[in-house]
Amino acid sequence: MAADNPIDPIHQFEISKIAPIQIGGIDxxxxxxxxxxxxxxxxxxxxFTLGLSKKSIIPNRMQMLSEMSYNFIANMLRxxxxxxxxxxxxxxFSLFLFIFFCNFIGLIPYTFTVTSHLIVTFxxxxxxxxxxxxxxxxxxxxxxxRIFYPSGIPVYLAPLxxxxxxxxxxxxxxxxxxxxxxxxxxxxxxLKIFAGxxxxxxxxxxxxxxxxxxxxxxxxxxxxxxxxxxxxxTCIYLNDALHPDH
Amino acid sequence: xxxxxxKSPKDLKEKIDQAKSKYISNKKDEPKSFGKIMKVVVEIVxxxxxxxxxxxxxxxxxxxxxxxxxxxxxxxxxxxILNVFRVAKSLQKN
Numbered sequence: 001m002a003a004d005n006p007i008d009p010i011h012q013f014e015i016s017k018i019a020p021i022q023i024g025g026i027d028x029x030x031x032x033x034x035x036x037x038x039x040x041x042x043x044x045x046x047x048f049t050l051g052l053s054k055k056s057i058i059p060n061r062m063q064m065l066s067e068m069s070y071n072f073i074a075n076m077l078r079x080x081x082x083x084x085x086x087x088x089x090x091x092x093f094s095l096f097l098f099i100f101f102c103n104f105i106g107l108i109p110y111t112f113t114v115t116s117h118l119i120v121t122f123x124x125x126x127x128x129x130x131x132x133x134x135x136x137x138x139x140x141x142x143x144x145x146r147i148f149y150p151s152g153i154p155v156y157l158a159p160l161x162x163x164x165x166x167x168x169x170x171x172x173x174x175x176x177x178x179x180x181x182x183x184x185x186x187x188x189x190x191l192k193i194f195a196g197x198x199x200x201x202x203x204x205x206x207x208x209x210x211x212x213x214x215x216x217x218x219x220x221x222x223x224x225x226x227x228x229x230x231x232x233x234t235c236i237y238l239n240d241a242l243h244p245d246h
Numbered sequence: 247x248x249x250x251x252x253k254s255p256k257d258l259k260e261k262i263d264q265a266k267s268k269y270i271s272n273k274k275d276e277p278k279s280f281g282k283i284m285k286v287v288v289e290i291v292x293x294x295x296x297x298x299x300x301x302x303x304x305x306x307x308x309x310x311x312x313x314x315x316x317x318x319x320x321x322x323x324x325x326x327i328l329n330v331f332r333v334a335k336s337l338q339k340n
Binding site: 163164165167168170171172174175178179182236 | 293322
């Protein structure tokens, strides 16, 4: 199909190997996905080395940007988790920046969106889920199991409520990862489809082009919003693990 | 500035506060509502999928298909609604 039709909205999500590597029968090739992860990390690194190279009292733009992002996440963590959350700040901050830059680099034409692959976002979500569960058990001991049995529920309802709570708990990493992935996948496909309309309609293509500009603005909003939602939900899960009583 | 509508500084302050609250609430409403909807939909589907997955695993293990699939799918749907209920509650708080 893709060969006969030059306009293929799914092509942008294909993974291609740049440097094939095989170790012990496991394929760990360096793909375009890995390349754009490296780009995202380089962008973060660049932002902070450039921003903080001259530590002036009156900041320039790059310094403002890096300090604002730091404050934004620090405030969010303090609001959601409180003072105990400070220990997890480096992880939350790196997570936010990585997802944010992956989403934004994906908006540039001819690039690859790392977060549009479910396996990437699910790896993050599963790691967060495992970490949060372990933190919950370390901080509260077996008392952490109380989150599956909310107080004030009669004993005869427990066989019904406890499985529901367990399923609800297990669904957290899935909803977290699917949300980010689906938003990125759907948004980028729609952009490509509308771009295809513009090409196919020739002179009349200006109508979808207007839509494309609007959609692109919306996608920019979603890229930032989804990074924010992913991070704030991580904070909420962390809060549940640290304070399971409320 | 010959406006005599506000007699005392208190009146003026009230007006400013009103205007401020309007501006802030309007600004907050728009970008978040989109995220809200997306959040709720995914929440239901994820819980149903987990319930169904557990049901299929148990049924394959004990070879009792389709009893546990039905039971856990219903439980998963209940968990999805519970999730949505919680999201709605947390949104109401903000």
